[in-house]
Amino acid sequence: xxxxxxxxxxxxxxxxxxxxxxxxxxxxxxxxxxxxxxxxxxxxxxxxxxxxxxxxxxxxxxxxxxxxxxxxxxxxxxxxxxxxxxxxxxxxxxxxxxxxxxxxxxxxxxxxxxxxxxxxxxxxxxxxxxxxxxxxxxxxxxxxxxxxxxxxxxxxxxxxxxxxxxxxxxxxxxxxxxxxxxxxxxxxxx
Amino acid sequence: xxxxxxxxxxxxxxxxxxxxxxxxxxxxxxxxxxxxxxxxxxxxxxxxxxxxxxxxxxxxxxxxxxxxxxxxxxxxxxxxxxxxxxxxxxxxxxxxxxxxxxxxxxxxxxxxxxxxxxxxxxxxxxxxxxxxxxxxxxxxxxxxxxxxxxxxxxxxxxxxxxxxxxxxxxxxxxxxxxxxxxxxxxxxxxxxxxxxxxxxxxxxxxxxxxxxxxxxxxxxxxxxxxxxxxxxxxxxxxxxxxxxxxxxxxxxxxxxxxxxxxxxxxxxxxxxxxxxxxxxxxxxxxxxxxxxxxxxxxxxxxxxxxxxxxxxxxxxxxxxxxxxxxxxxxxxxxxxxxxxxxxxxxxxxxxxxxxxxxxxxxxxxxxxxxxxxxxxxxxxxxxxxxxxxxxxxxxxxxxxxxxxxxxxxxxxxxxxxxxxxx
Numbered sequence: 001x002x003x004x005x006x007x008x009x010x011x012x013x014x015x016x017x018x019x020x021x022x023x024x025x026x027x028x029x030x031x032x033x034x035x036x037x038x039x040x041x042x043x044x045x046x047x048x049x050x051x052x053x054x055x056x057x058x059x060x061x062x063x064x065x066x067x068x069x070x071x072x073x074x075x076x077x078x079x080x081x082x083x084x085x086x087x088x089x090x091x092x093x094x095x096x097x098x099x100x101x102x103x104x105x106x107x108x109x110x111x112x113x114x115x116x117x118x119x120x121x122x123x124x125x126x127x128x129x130x131x132x133x134x135x136x137x138x139x140x141x142x143x144x145x146x147x148x149x150x151x152x153x154x155x156x157x158x159x160x161x162x163x164x165x166x167x168x169x170x171x172x173x174x175x176x177x178x179x180x181x182x183x184x185x186x187x188x189x190x
Numbered sequence: 191x192x193x194x195x196x197x198x199x200x201x202x203x204x205x206x207x208x209x210x211x212x213x214x215x216x217x218x219x220x221x222x223x224x225x226x227x228x229x230x231x232x233x234x235x236x237x238x239x240x241x242x243x244x245x246x247x248x249x250x251x252x253x254x255x256x257x258x259x260x261x262x263x264x265x266x267x268x269x270x271x272x273x274x275x276x277x278x279x280x281x282x283x284x285x286x287x288x289x290x291x292x293x294x295x296x297x298x299x300x301x302x303x304x305x306x307x308x309x310x311x312x313x314x315x316x317x318x319x320x321x322x323x324x325x326x327x328x329x330x331x332x333x334x335x336x337x338x339x340x341x342x343x344x345x346x347x348x349x350x351x352x353x354x355x356x357x358x359x360x361x362x363x364x365x366x367x368x369x370x371x372x373x374x375x376x377x378x379x380x381x382x383x384x385x386x387x388x389x390x391x392x393x394x395x396x397x398x399x400x401x402x403x404x405x406x407x408x409x410x411x412x413x414x415x416x417x418x419x420x421x422x423x424x425x426x427x428x429x430x431x432x433x434x435x436x437x438x439x440x441x442x443x444x445x446x447x448x449x450x451x452x453x454x455x456x457x458x459x460x461x462x463x464x465x466x467x468x469x470x471x472x473x474x475x476x477x478x479x480x481x482x483x484x485x486x487x488x489x490x491x492x493x494x495x496x497x498x499x500x501x502x503x504x505x506x507x508x509x510x511x512x513x514x515x516x517x518x519x520x521x522x523x524x525x526x527x528x529x530x531x532x533x534x535x536x537x538x539x540x541x542x543x544x545x546x547x548x549x550x551x552x553x554x555x556x557x558x559x560x561x562x563x564x565x566x567x568x569x570x571x572x573x574x575x576x577x578x579x580x581x582x583x584x585x586x587x588x589x590x591x592x593x594x595x596x597x598x599x600x601x602x603x604x605x606x607x608x609x610x611x612x
Contacts, residue, residue, distance in 0.1 A: 044281050044282070045249060045253050045278075047277045047278055048257075050277050052271070052276040052277060052279070053274065053276075
């Protein structure tokens with residue numbers, strides 16, 4: 001058939017049963033280098049689909065708490081999601097703190113859901129943990145359910161003044177977004 | 191079961207696939223063992239390089255399209271957002287824009303290789319013509335792609351080139367209105383150019399498939415221009431030419447990456463960083479460098495329709511090249527006159543490119559006219575005549591013959607086996 005050179009080279013994948021040859025080493029090094037090259041090309045393509053700088057810039061929201069009187073709540077937009085910021089009255093705080101975690105569907109203490117020294121501020125993601133509707137209860141005129149927190153009109157889930165689920169079908173408490181107090185009256189979410 | 195392919199693959203999973211759709215056998219046949227002339231030089235590398243660049247252009251293009259907005263008020267800003275905010279967006283954009291230039295560099299060299307070594311001659315005429323179709327598709331794609339950033343040069347280049355079609359007698363104006371989708375280059379034009387710019391590369395991909403298929407029917411040409419006479423004249427494509435092509439690809443890629451990383455705007459026009467303004471014409475309207483020779487031909491004819499006809503004629507003449515060149519000898523290596531005359535063509539193309547970059551004033555106008563004259567004379571007068579009057583050098587008996595025992599001007603110990611039967 002073809003000349004002698006190709007006879008020995010044309011043996012792809014059939015490594016000789018004897019020792020590893022220099023050729024095998026060279027093949028390995030070449031293929032590895034090529035694989036690294038392909039990876040170096042593919043990674044930027046894939047990473048370009050990750051959130052871009054402008055999306056990341058919108059990934060935190062500052063909220064001024066001063067205009068919110070006790071008993072009121074506002075809704076702010078953070079990463080495309082509604083965030084409830086509620087200024088709790090002392091009575092609402094006490095109701096939340098007095099609950100035994102063992103009574104809860106999703107046990108959690110009130111202290112774990114607020115920042116210490118700022119008990120009156122409850123910041124939760126306003127998305128029902130059942131199927132994603134936005135619960136009612138921010139305005140005093142809206143139904144707040146039997147525990148004074150929020151009531152989801154879609155399937156009847158109810159949350160208390162700490163945003164914990166008290167009546168299903170929701171399985172979990174309203175999520176707490178990452179936030180921090182930058183001053184006594186300002187928070188930065190995300 | 192009748193019709194099932196009898197696969198010779200060892201691996202059971204691959205064999206199962208291959209029996210039902212013999213893609214693996216096909217790849218092994220066309221890119222594995224495929225008998226390739228053993229005397230290829232590096233000029234034969236550029237077809238493979240072009241194919242790789244096509245892949246890069248499609249990949250970068252798809253990811254760019256995820257972030258680009260084809261609407262006239264948002265297009266320019268969406269490109270700037272890609273450059274500034276999208277992860278590696280700057281790399282995608284520069285790779286895509288410079289990839290277009292490198293695609294044309296590879297393809298022009300690939301074509302000149304064909305012209306020098308007679309790769310367009312029988313039986314490869316159709317292969318050559320498919321190649322010219324690919325060139326046309328590339329030019330259309332590149333033209334529309336350049337409009338998308340909606341800079342000054344995007345807008346005005348589009349205006350000038352689409353206006354050319356008004357030179358068509360009777361229906362010219364209607365054709366231009368139809369192309370524009372309105373009464374000037376505007377949002378409908380941008381939108382449709384985006385749709386077509388996304389489409390055409392896949393058409394190019396399909397025609398590349400035809401191009402390679404046609405090549406595999408005839409087999410490749412080689413620097414000697416003589417047919418393969420026996421298997422001893424050939425080598426299996428893998429590993430010889432997979433490796434050789436990889437080397438060439440590495441060199442080409444290195445140049446490409448140097449441009450992307452250090453001179454990313456070298457090929458571009460600074461005016462395209464100014465958002466399109468329909469009320470302000472730039473001082474110079476210049477296409478990208480790969481269109482400059484055609485632009486020069488267009489402007490060298492004082493008549494509008496004449497210029498358009500000659501510009502398209504420059505490509506038409508390539509189409510019929512297999513029938514213009516009357517020489518029976520393929521490779522310029524054995525054509526002592528053509529071997530020298532050939533070089534006048536790339537020189538005139540470069541000259542035309544320089545002319546295209548300048549305003550149509552003296553001395554460029556005269557240079558351009560002379561170069562245009564030469565370009566057409568080369569194909570329509572010189573090539574037909576040369577075939578008749580040139581005395582070719584004697585061709586070797588075969589590709590292997592110069593290295594066989596007793597053959598060719600080589601030291602006597604440097605011989606291979608005697609030639610095998612075909």
